[in-house]
Amino acid sequence: xxxxxxxxxxxxxxxxxxxxxxxxxxxxxxxxxxxxxxxxxxxxxxxxxxxxxxxxxxxxxxxxxxxxxxxxxxxxxxxxxxxxxxxxxxxxxxxxxxxxxxxxxxxxxxxxxxxxxxxxxxxxxxxxxxxxxxxxxxxxxxxxxxxxxxxxxxxxxxxxxxxxxxxxxxxxxxxxxxxxxxxxxxxxxxxxxxxxxxxxxxxxxxxxxxxxxxxxxxxxxxxxxxxxxxxxxxxxxxxxxxxxxxxxxxxxxxxxxxxxxxxxxxxxxxxxxxxxxxxxxxxxxxxxxxxxxxxxxxxxxxxxxxxxxxxxxxxxxxxxxxxxxxxxxxxxxxxxxxxxxxxxxxxxxxxxxxxxxxxxxxxxxxxxxxxxxxxxxxxxxxxxxxxxxxxxx
Amino acid sequence: xxxxxxxxxxxxxxxxxxxxxxxxxxxxxxxxxxxxxxxxxxxxxxxxxxxxxxxxxxxxxxxxxxxxxxxxxxxxxxxxxxxxxxxxxxxxxxxxxxxxxxxxxxxxxxxxxxxxxxxxxxxxxxxxxxxxxxxxxxxxxxxxxxxxxxxxxxxxxxxxxxxxxxxxxxxxxxxxxxxxxxxxxxxxxxxxxxxxxxxxxxxxxxxxxxxxxxxxxxxxxxxxxxxxxxxxxxxxxxxxxxxxxxxxxxxxxxxxxxxxxxxxxxxxxxxxxxxxxxxxxxxxxxxxxxxxxxxxxxxxxxxxxxxxxxxxxxxxxxxxxxxxxxxxxxxxxxxxxxxxxxxxxxxxxxxxxxxxxxxxxxxxxxxxxxxxxxxxxxxxxxxxxxxxxxxxx
Numbered sequence: 001x002x003x004x005x006x007x008x009x010x011x012x013x014x015x016x017x018x019x020x021x022x023x024x025x026x027x028x029x030x031x032x033x034x035x036x037x038x039x040x041x042x043x044x045x046x047x048x049x050x051x052x053x054x055x056x057x058x059x060x061x062x063x064x065x066x067x068x069x070x071x072x073x074x075x076x077x078x079x080x081x082x083x084x085x086x087x088x089x090x091x092x093x094x095x096x097x098x099x100x101x102x103x104x105x106x107x108x109x110x111x112x113x114x115x116x117x118x119x120x121x122x123x124x125x126x127x128x129x130x131x132x133x134x135x136x137x138x139x140x141x142x143x144x145x146x147x148x149x150x151x152x153x154x155x156x157x158x159x160x161x162x163x164x165x166x167x168x169x170x171x172x173x174x175x176x177x178x179x180x181x182x183x184x185x186x187x188x189x190x191x192x193x194x195x196x197x198x199x200x201x202x203x204x205x206x207x208x209x210x211x212x213x214x215x216x217x218x219x220x221x222x223x224x225x226x227x228x229x230x231x232x233x234x235x236x237x238x239x240x241x242x243x244x245x246x247x248x249x250x251x252x253x254x255x256x257x258x259x260x261x262x263x264x265x266x267x268x269x270x271x272x273x274x275x276x277x278x279x280x281x282x283x284x285x286x287x288x289x290x291x292x293x294x295x296x297x298x299x300x301x302x303x304x305x306x307x308x309x310x311x312x313x314x315x316x317x318x319x320x321x322x323x324x325x326x327x328x329x330x331x332x333x334x335x336x337x338x339x340x341x342x343x344x345x346x347x348x349x350x351x352x353x354x355x356x357x358x359x360x361x362x363x364x365x366x367x368x369x370x371x372x373x374x375x376x377x378x379x380x381x382x383x384x385x386x387x388x389x390x391x392x393x
Numbered sequence: 394x395x396x397x398x399x400x401x402x403x404x405x406x407x408x409x410x411x412x413x414x415x416x417x418x419x420x421x422x423x424x425x426x427x428x429x430x431x432x433x434x435x436x437x438x439x440x441x442x443x444x445x446x447x448x449x450x451x452x453x454x455x456x457x458x459x460x461x462x463x464x465x466x467x468x469x470x471x472x473x474x475x476x477x478x479x480x481x482x483x484x485x486x487x488x489x490x491x492x493x494x495x496x497x498x499x500x501x502x503x504x505x506x507x508x509x510x511x512x513x514x515x516x517x518x519x520x521x522x523x524x525x526x527x528x529x530x531x532x533x534x535x536x537x538x539x540x541x542x543x544x545x546x547x548x549x550x551x552x553x554x555x556x557x558x559x560x561x562x563x564x565x566x567x568x569x570x571x572x573x574x575x576x577x578x579x580x581x582x583x584x585x586x587x588x589x590x591x592x593x594x595x596x597x598x599x600x601x602x603x604x605x606x607x608x609x610x611x612x613x614x615x616x617x618x619x620x621x622x623x624x625x626x627x628x629x630x631x632x633x634x635x636x637x638x639x640x641x642x643x644x645x646x647x648x649x650x651x652x653x654x655x656x657x658x659x660x661x662x663x664x665x666x667x668x669x670x671x672x673x674x675x676x677x678x679x680x681x682x683x684x685x686x687x688x689x690x691x692x693x694x695x696x697x698x699x700x701x702x703x704x705x706x707x708x709x710x711x712x713x714x715x716x717x718x719x720x721x722x723x724x725x726x727x728x729x730x731x732x733x734x735x736x737x738x739x740x741x742x743x744x745x746x747x748x749x750x751x752x753x754x755x756x757x758x759x760x761x762x763x764x765x766x767x768x769x770x771x772x773x774x775x776x777x778x779x780x781x782x783x784x785x786x
Contacts, residue, residue, distance in 0.1 A: 010773075018453035022486075025451045045455050045487045047448035047773065048441045052489070055440035056767075058418045060411035062438050093415075094438045095648060095671075096445070096489040231651030234658065255488060258624030265627065266659060278488075374449075377772040380403075380440065 001034025001074045001115065006066065006104055007389050008053065010046040011372035013333050020166075022304040023332035026339065028369065029103035033074045036114050039364050040106025041309045043277025044099035050376060052096040054385040062093035065100045077123055080108045081283055088256075088280075098255040098280050105281025106312040106360065113359030119315075121354055124286050126319025131351035133161050134328030135195060137304075140167030144183035151187020158350045161193035161325060163225070170201030170208070178215030185219040193325065195249075197225035204228055206238045213239075216246045222325075223249035223271045233266040240268030247271060251288075252302040254279050260288040264297050273327070275302040276313045285316035289323070299323045306336040307343045311360045314344075318354035326352055338368035366391050394427025394467045394508065399459065399497055400782050401446065403439040404765035406726050413559075415697040416725035419732065421762065422496035426467045429507050432757050433499025434702045436670025437492035443769060445489040447778040455486035458493045470516055473501045474676055481649075481673075491648040491673050498674025499705040499753065506752030512708075514747055517679050519712025524744035526554050527721030528588060530697075533560030537576035544580020551743045554586035554718060556618070563594030563601070571608030578612040586718065588642075590618035597621055599631045606632075609639045615718075616642040616664045626659040633661030640664060644681075645695040647672050653681040657690050666720070668695040669706045678709035682716070692716045699729040700736045704753045707737075711747035719745055731761035759784050 012025040027046040031038050042049050053065045068086035073079050084105060091097035109120045121129050136154040141147040147164065154162040164184045169177050181196065188194055196216060202209040209227040216224055224246050228235045230253045240248050247270025254260040255278050263269045272292045274285045289299040299320060301313035310329065317323045328346075329336065337343075341363040344352050355361025369391045378386040405418040420439040424431050435442050446458045461479035466472050477498060484490035502513045514522050529547040534540040540557065547555040557577045562570050574589065581587055589609060595602040602620040609617055617639050621628045623646045633641050640663025647653040648671050656662045665685045667678045682692040692713060694706035703722065710716045721739075722729065730736075734756040737745050748754025762784045771779040 012449070016450050016452065018450070018456070020453050022452050022455070025449075043486075045445065045448050045451050045457075045489075047771070047778075048444040048487060048489045051441040051444035052438065055438050056405070056418075057409050057411070058438050059409065059415050060413050062415070063411070064438075092646070093436075094441060095492045096438075096441045099488045229651070231649065231655070233651075233655060253485070256624065258622070258626075262624070262626060262655065262659075266655075374774050375772075377770070378440070379768075379770040381767050385440075 001036070003031060003033045003070055003072045003074055005032040006053065006069055008050045009369055009388065009391065010050065010374045010376050011335055011339070011369065012374045013335050013372070021333065023329065023336035026305055026335060027103060028339070029107050031104060031107035031111060033111050034115065036111045038107035038110030038114065038359060039308055039362070040103035040110065040281070040312060041277055041306060042099050042103035043275050043305060043309065044102070047376065048096045049100040050386055051378065052094050052100040054378060055094070056380060058093070061090065063090040065091055065094070065097050069104060074108060074111060077112070080105065080112070083108070084280060084283055099278055102277045102279065102281045105283060106276060109282050110359040117358050119354070119356055119358060120282060120360055121315045121318035124315060129318035129354040129356070130321040130324065131347070131353045132314065132326030133193065133324050134326050134346060134352050135159065135161035135163050135193065136330045137163050137165065137327070140164050140169055140180050142168065144179040147180050148183040148187040151184050151192070155188060155192060158346060160350050161195065162188055163195035163197055165197035166199045169198050174211045177212050181215045181219035181221065194219060194221045195223050195225065196221045198227055200226050200229050202227050204232050204235050206235050209239050210242050213243050213246060217244060221246050223247050225249040233262055236263065236267030236269060249273055249300070256280060257284045257287050261291055264292060264295060269297065271298045271300050273300045273302045274316070276316065277309055282312055282315050289317045289320060293320055293323070300325055301327050303327050304329055305332060306339040308340050308360065308362045308364070310344055311355055311362050314354040328352060335368070335372045338365055341365045394429070396424060396426045396463055396465045396467055398425040399446065399462055401443045402762055402781065402784065403443065403767045403769050404728055404732070404762065405767045406728050414726065416722065416729035419698055419728060420496060421732070422500050424497060424500035424504060426504050427508065429504045431500035431503030431507065431752060432701055432755070433496035433503065433674070433705060434670055434699060435492050435496035436668050436698060436702065437495070440769065441489045442493040443779055444771065445487050445493040447771060448487070449773060451486070454483065456483040458484055458487070458490050462497060467501060467504065470505070473498060473505070476501070477673060477676055492671055495670045495672065495674045498676060499669060502675050503752040510751050512747070512749055512751060513675060513753055514708045514711035517708060522711035522747040522749070523714040523717065524740070524746045525707065525719030526586065526717050527719050527739060527745050528552065528554035528556050528586065529723045530556050530558065530720070533557050533562055533573050535561065537572040540573050541576040541580040544577050544585070548581060548585060551739060553743050554588065555581055556588035556590055558590035559592045562591050567604045570605055574608045574612035574614065587612060587614045588616050588618065589614045591620055593619050593622055595620050597625050597628050599628050602632050603635050606636050606639060610637060614639050616640050618642040626655055629656065629660030629662060642666055642693070649673060650677045650680050654684055657685060657688060662690065664691045664693050666693045666695045667709070669709065670702055675705055675708050682710045682713060686713055693718055694720050696720050697722055698725060699732040701733050701753065701755045701757070703737055704748055704755050707747040721745060728761070728765045731758055734758045
């Protein structure tokens with residue numbers, strides 16, 4: 001097969017607010033090759049991502065992503081890796097390129113799987129896909145009582161795991177934070193899996209983060225996510241050394257394999273959270289999964305948008321049975337729900353399984369694409385470099 | 394003062410090729426505040442960088458750069474730092490944002506310096522600016538004889554330092570590489586400062602890089618630049634430990650302070666090379682200079698384009714007397730030369746000094762901007778988000 005076309009569809013809710021909800025818009029990517037079409041999704045700002053695909057060349061190492069993708073051969077996973085390597089080299093100085101390519105790369109796997117009649121995780125070398133335990137992402141309440149009730153609600157909704165995040169944590173006293181951790185544990189019950197995300201609140205202050213470890217441990221939190229800025233490797237490492245049972249989690253911002261490896265090697269994290277829509281797609285995410293598994297670090301997907309993104313993000317660790325916790329978009333916006341005609345729903349045990357169907361196993365809803373599509377036109381030197389195509393064109 | 398306007402001018406040579414020459418196009422930024430105007434230059438792909446400034450918001454941490462810049466107060470260096478912090482937070486998920494903001498940030502310093510009648514390096518806290526020794530960037534020849542002649546030519550042109558890069562190094566035998574290193578030394582003479590750049594040729598192979606250390610040492614190379622991929626921190630660190638006199642250099646791709654610090658902390662580099670047009674501007678570059686100086690690491694600018702970019706890139710280490718080597722665009726394209734009406738020329742000693750005049754001390758040539766300007770139009774949902782303005786508007 002040869003890659004014939006790459007098209008981007010910028011989708012958006014009618015109103016986008018500053019709330020921390022990444023499902024308010026989406027950048028859908030459609031790739032066509034050898035009579036097949038595949039889909040992917042960038043977890044990225046749509047307009048700069050499209051611009052990085054179509055921009056004029058600045059010099060040899062600052063070429064548009066298109067230059068390394070269009071017309072290329074696509075017959076094997078090795079072809080995808082070769083294209084990825086060329087993007088990394090030829091677009092080295094286009095910072096946005098990794099985000100742009102992430103959605104394209106997913107679509108390439110989707111096509112290859114469809115052409116071979118196999119799910120992507122088989123192409124990645126896994127024999128089977130293991131069910132994952134989805135967790136609900138919740139905010140800490142304003143009061144411990146609210147936190148407790150949110151935990152109870154998640155359990156009622158069938159979740160066996162919940163991640164509490166942000167809210168008042170790190171803004172008041174150590175005891176106030178402890179009260180929230182204990183309330184979260186009480187809400188989930190003794191068997192619930194408790195995860196805590198503090199959204200970089202401690203900046204680079206190891207001491208303040210360390211003061212919370214005792215309570216987190218007593219509440220049996222499995223991980224403490226993003227205590228510091230994503231690149232505060234030394235601080236991660238120092239805190240990791242001081243923790244006995246609670247392991248650190250991070251990595252959602254990684255836009256290449258090295259960033260994730262550094263969090264493992266220097267940051268001492270126990271859970272590495274990868275967004276396939278940012279790190280360059282499924283191939284690099286699988287590299288991180290292999291690297292993590294070999295070092296006793298658990299891989300977790302980072303997914304906040306559609307079930308297309310969810311399927312893509314589950315492929316890299318579908319076959320790793322022990323790595324069973326899975327981020328699951330708990331309350332996405334309508335656009336993210338409607339984008340796919342099918343969905344990855346929890347089974348009777350409350351678990352989610354990566355599709356057994358070819359490619360990524362997801363069907364795009366054309367009506368939804370048309371409903372949420374935002375037309376984009378980019379002209380440079382009087383020439384149209386990009387105009388949103390018809391979805392059925 | 395209040396920031397009233399930020400305008401981008403995409404400039405390009407009529408023909409852009411794949412040669413490794415970053416001066417084939419430019420993204421000039423003009424900022425207006427309080428009746429002053431200042432200029433900066435992104436070392437970046439112009440179209441995605443403009444898109445990152447004007448793109449619609451995706452969510453709270455994926456806002457356009459404009460949201461954190463327009464209308465802001467600009468009365469002190471602290472105001473610039475506050476804007477930079479907001480860009481980092483509000484545009485956390487816009488990968489391109491650091492490149493976009495780099496040129497804006499330079500322009501903010503330029504305005505502040507002009508308003509106060511002081512050069513930027515004084516605003517950064519330096520008492521005086523010290524002359525720097527510019528080096529000529531050369532390619533290794535196809536043969537050692539060619540390498541030797543290129544070195545001789547640089548000395549004849551008045552350079553006391555030269556950096557040889559790329560070419561056949563790492564592609565043949567250890568002895569062939571050694572012959573080139575010795576030829577470069579011979580060409581520069583005993584007193585010439587010899588720098589070597591191998592353009593990431595050894596990937597992650599420490600052994601192959603280490604095999605070159607003896608010859609580099611005998612040729613008295615001061616630094617070995619980019620032996621590995623920019624993020625191969627462990628490999629950098631391993632090679633640094635094996636080198637006696639030759640120190641490692643790297644950092645040109647850093648798009649935040651942490652990346653540069655990691656090369657120092659984990660990579661063991663002896664020279665940190667920062668491009669102000671990528672790292673977020675002059676403020677973060679000064680942070681790297683301070684961090685480096687405190688750890689016995691030497692700061693060097695990375696500059697490949699206009700003298701506006703050169704002036705900006707010299708400010709962060711203008712006052713560090715011992716950090717005296719300076720990258721100097723040796724053969725830029727006409728656009729990069731013509732962009733400024735004045736230039737930072739070597740003095741009788743062959744040295745270059747950061748301007749003593751207010752701001753960045755450079756005057757933009759309006760004719761050149763009009764001559765090389767590439768019109769850009771970006772429309773989203775039928776609304777024009779960006780159209781190249783008149784330069785005098």
